[in-house]
Amino acid sequence: MTLAIPDPHVVVIFGASGDLTGRKLMPALYNLFAQELLPDQFAVIGYSRTPLSDEQFRSSSRENVKEHSRTGVDERVWEWFEPRLHYVSGEFDSEGAMHHLVERLDTCDELFGTEGRRVFYCATPPQAFVDIVQRLGEEKLHMDSRIVIEKPFGEDLKSAKELNRTLHEVFNESQIYRIDHYLGKETVQNILVFRFSNGMFEPIWNRRFVRSVELNVAEDIGIEGRGKFYESAGAMRDIVQNHLLQLLTVLAMEPPSSFNAESIRDEKMKVLNAMPVFEAVNVVRGQYTAGEIDGEQVPGYREEEDVAPDSITETFTAMKGSVENWRWAGVPFYLRTGKRLARRSTEVTVTFHDAPHMLFEEAGVSVPDANKITIRIQPDEGISLTFDAKVPGPDMQVTPVTMDFDYEDSFMTAPAEAYERLLHDVMDGDRTLFPRGDEAERAWQLLDPVLEKTPPHEYAAGTWGPKKADELIAPWKWALR
Numbered sequence: 001m002t003l004a005i006p007d008p009h010v011v012v013i014f015g016a017s018g019d020l021t022g023r024k025l026m027p028a029l030y031n032l033f034a035q036e037l038l039p040d041q042f043a044v045i046g047y048s049r050t051p052l053s054d055e056q057f058r059s060s061s062r063e064n065v066k067e068h069s070r071t072g073v074d075e076r077v078w079e080w081f082e083p084r085l086h087y088v089s090g091e092f093d094s095e096g097a098m099h100h101l102v103e104r105l106d107t108c109d110e111l112f113g114t115e116g117r118r119v120f121y122c123a124t125p126p127q128a129f130v131d132i133v134q135r136l137g138e139e140k141l142h143m144d145s146r147i148v149i150e151k152p153f154g155e156d157l158k159s160a161k162e163l164n165r166t167l168h169e170v171f172n173e174s175q176i177y178r179i180d181h182y183l184g185k186e187t188v189q190n191i192l193v194f195r196f197s198n199g200m201f202e203p204i205w206n207r208r209f210v211r212s213v214e215l216n217v218a219e220d221i222g223i224e225g226r227g228k229f230y231e232s233a234g235a236m237r238d239i240v241q242n243h244l245l246q247l248l249t250v251l252a253m254e255p256p257s258s259f260n261a262e263s264i265r266d267e268k269m270k271v272l273n274a275m276p277v278f279e280a281v282n283v284v285r286g287q288y289t290a291g292e293i294d295g296e297q298v299p300g301y302r303e304e305e306d307v308a309p310d311s312i313t314e315t316f317t318a319m320k321g322s323v324e325n326w327r328w329a330g331v332p333f334y335l336r337t338g339k340r341l342a343r344r345s346t347e348v349t350v351t352f353h354d355a356p357h358m359l360f361e362e363a364g365v366s367v368p369d370a371n372k373i374t375i376r377i378q379p380d381e382g383i384s385l386t387f388d389a390k391v392p393g394p395d396m397q398v399t400p401v402t403m404d405f406d407y408e409d410s411f412m413t414a415p416a417e418a419y420e421r422l423l424h425d426v427m428d429g430d431r432t433l434f435p436r437g438d439e440a441e442r443a444w445q446l447l448d449p450v451l452e453k454t455p456p457h458e459y460a461a462g463t464w465g466p467k468k469a470d471e472l473i474a475p476w477k478w479a480l481r
């Protein structure tokens with residue numbers, strides 16, 4: 001299946017002067033362009049409050065692409081790309097505020113032959129989403145267009161329902177793309193291939209063979225100047241509600257009957273429905289204090305810009321959940337995420353039961369650990385299988401060894417950026433990798449009781465989080481450590 005070139009489009013980015021646009025969206029659009037995966041009839045309009053000229057927007061976009069694109073800037077491609085970048089400054093919250101955007105869209109249609117087809121990308125803080133949708137409705141801009149909503153989709157169940165309701169007043173569900181960039185990662189899509197294209201793993205992918213499943217999104221970075229956003233989000237809203245729960249659904253779902261958007265989303269939804277709501281006793285929240293990362297001193301969370309000195313926002317969460325169905329009943333699912341942890345690693349570890357009869361242990365040989373499959377989402381993308389082997393020599397000693405698949409070694413290329421794939425899919429009308437509205441609401445429902453901010457446990461930057469999190473998984477230890 002090769003990617004098709006989508007129909008002509010204007011992509012309007014709300015929040016165009018923000019971090020996400022500069023670091024992810026512009027580099028992704030540029031790379032799609034460079035790979036000839038965008039049509040000739042194409043333009044981008046950046047929209048935000050900051051007053052900027054087209055020239056200023058183009059030059060800051062170039063800087064951003066240069067710094068953040070995985071391929072750098074090719075002058076010939078840039079020459080072609082640059083005139084397609086336009087900028088409109090404006091408000092979101094008052095009636096009629098987007099009237100001037102309509103004029104600019106018409107101009108782009110004339111200049112680039114984009115045929116009135118638009119993608120509206122909401123890359124603003126979530127508080128602006130409802131206003132944007134209302135403005136688009138007022139100007140009748142929802143016709144023949146698609147809307148992309150960045151995560152977090154709302155801030156709890158109530159606001160997610162409200163957002164879904166507002167969206168549905170203006171757009172049909174088929175026009176709505178809720179982004180969770182984790183689903184656009186090659187290594188997350190590869191979980192589907194690993195599970196459903198191989199005959200050998202699926203028979204053991206269940207409670208009879210699996211002892212536990214551990215999902216980690218560990219970051220060594222802090223909040224990177226996003227104090228204002230992070231204070232109102234915390235790890236639970238920033239990572240657990242979306243990236244971690246989506247990853248879990250992909251790991252735990254039943255084989256879909258076909259590889260189409262609705263079959264896959266239906267199966268993911270069944271997983272969320274089979275999960276009991278999280279309880280406070282199974283959740284450990286943490287917040288980093290000053291510490292050392294890679295030999296450098298870093299400040300504590302409360303010392304970061306735009307963070308209250310007595311903030312109780314969590315920068316770490318560890319949780320234990322379950323999926324109560326025939327496949328998974330009784331298998332603990334451990335979820336853990338944090339900022340300023342010892343190292344950056346997003347990985348999933350599926351740990352298998354011990355052999356039913358420990359032959360070698362009975363004979364006095366110490367047998368190290370259970371068998372594991374580790375899926376490394378990033379970095380060092382790949383999959384490894386850990387099992388026991390005899391250490392060569394006259395005596396009987398057993399040690400764990402690994403068989404490893406490494407993405408880059410096997411394919412001689414680093415995986416593409418998630419946003420490239422997702423932006424392409426929006427223009428191409430493929431919703432497979434986008435969570436549906438009911439998934440977003442159910443995820444909030446699972447977390448609502450544990451969103452309440454209680455004082456978090458402290459952990460020093462550069463460690464694996466508060467000690468208390470180890471009690472959650474005891475008598476085992478976290479596989480990622």
Ligand code: BG6
Pocket residue numbers: 219238346
């Ligand atoms: C974003 C979060 O959704 O994902 C950030 O808002 C986080 O806080 C980022 O750093 C992690 O994404 P990735 O692709 O680097 O794992």
